[in-house]
Amino acid sequence: MNVVFANFFILLALRRLISLQSQKASKEKIFDASFWILVASLFHFWSILYLILVFISIIAHVIGDYRNWLLPFIAFFAIVILFAMYSLxxxxxxxxYITNGVQMNFSIDYFTNNYQNAALSIYATVALVFVFSMVTTLSSRPLQLxxxxxxxxxxxxxxxGIYVISANKSNDLLxxxxxxxxxxxxxxxxMPQQKLNQELALGVLILCSLFCFFSQL
Incomplete structure (x- = not known):
């Protein structure tokens, strides 16, 4: 359940970071994204790695204003104060709580059956295919995107990275x-391509998703 809450707050942060491209209310968006990421880290500590994405977004869009670099740290102190109040x-x-959260484990040996192993393998393969497609076709996509x-x-x-380093590893982290x-x-x-290729890609994705889901039951 903690992973679900953490992912929910990460989605809120990701939404703010993507909308930063408009460069409207950029400071509010940077603070909000940092704040939600830090809230997510209270549920799963390594969610804090998403702060890297905040600084990448600052470099990409609003690097000129030094105040933007301070906003993630202001959000950090706000979360520290709120967490201190909660603990009191x-x-x-x-x-x-912090000691348990910062633990790391790089081994992937949590499988209880072959279906879990197969589900992870299929998911990883499908993910690599689409990520590789995005990387290789990025230059042909609209510049504004x-x-x-x-x-x-x-x-x-x-x-x-969160999946790899988390101590309590499971497919839930995916x-x-x-x-x-x-x-x-x-x-x-x-992407403009043959309709058959689109249907094949969608069909393979649906079948793999269904297999991954039912193999966990």
């Missing part, structure tokens, strides 16, 4: 990759 009110063990697509790619790779991968896949299907 409910007598939470902050040290134990390049920044958004690059953010989606970075968001996907950060999600993969939830972080679903939103950016879904948008990347949609962009692939919308």
């Amino acid at each position: 009110l409910f007598n939470a063990d902050v040290i134990a 390049h920044a958004s697509f690059k953010k989606l790619l970075f968001a996907f790779f950060i999600a993969v 939830l972080f990759t679903i939103a950016p991968l879904a948008m990347i896949t949609t962009a692939h299907i919308e």
Whole structure:
């Protein structure tokens, strides 16, 4: 359940970062994105890696104003204050919470059956196909969408990084990759190409998704 809440707040942050391209209310968007990412890190600590995407967005759109670089740190102190108040009110063990959160484990050996292994393998293969397609066709896409697509790619790779380093590893952590991968896949299907290729790509994706779902039951 913590992963679901963390992913929800990451989606809120991602929405603000993608809309930063308009350069309207950029400071509010940077603060909001940083704030939601830090809230997500309270549910799953390594969600904090998405702050990398905040700084990438600043570099891409509003690097000229030094105040934009301070906003993620202001959001950090706001979360620290709120979390400190929560720990005092409910007598939470902050040290134990942080210690448990920062643990890392790079091994992928949590499978309880071959179906889980197969589900991960299929999902990884499908993800690589569409991500590779996005990378190789990015130059042929509309110039105004390049920044958004690059953010989606970075968001996907950060999600993969969270999966790799998280201590309590399971296929549930792949939830972080679903939103950016879904948008990347949609962009692939919308690309001008033969209708047969579009239908094959969509059909393979649906079949693999159904297999991954039912193999976890």
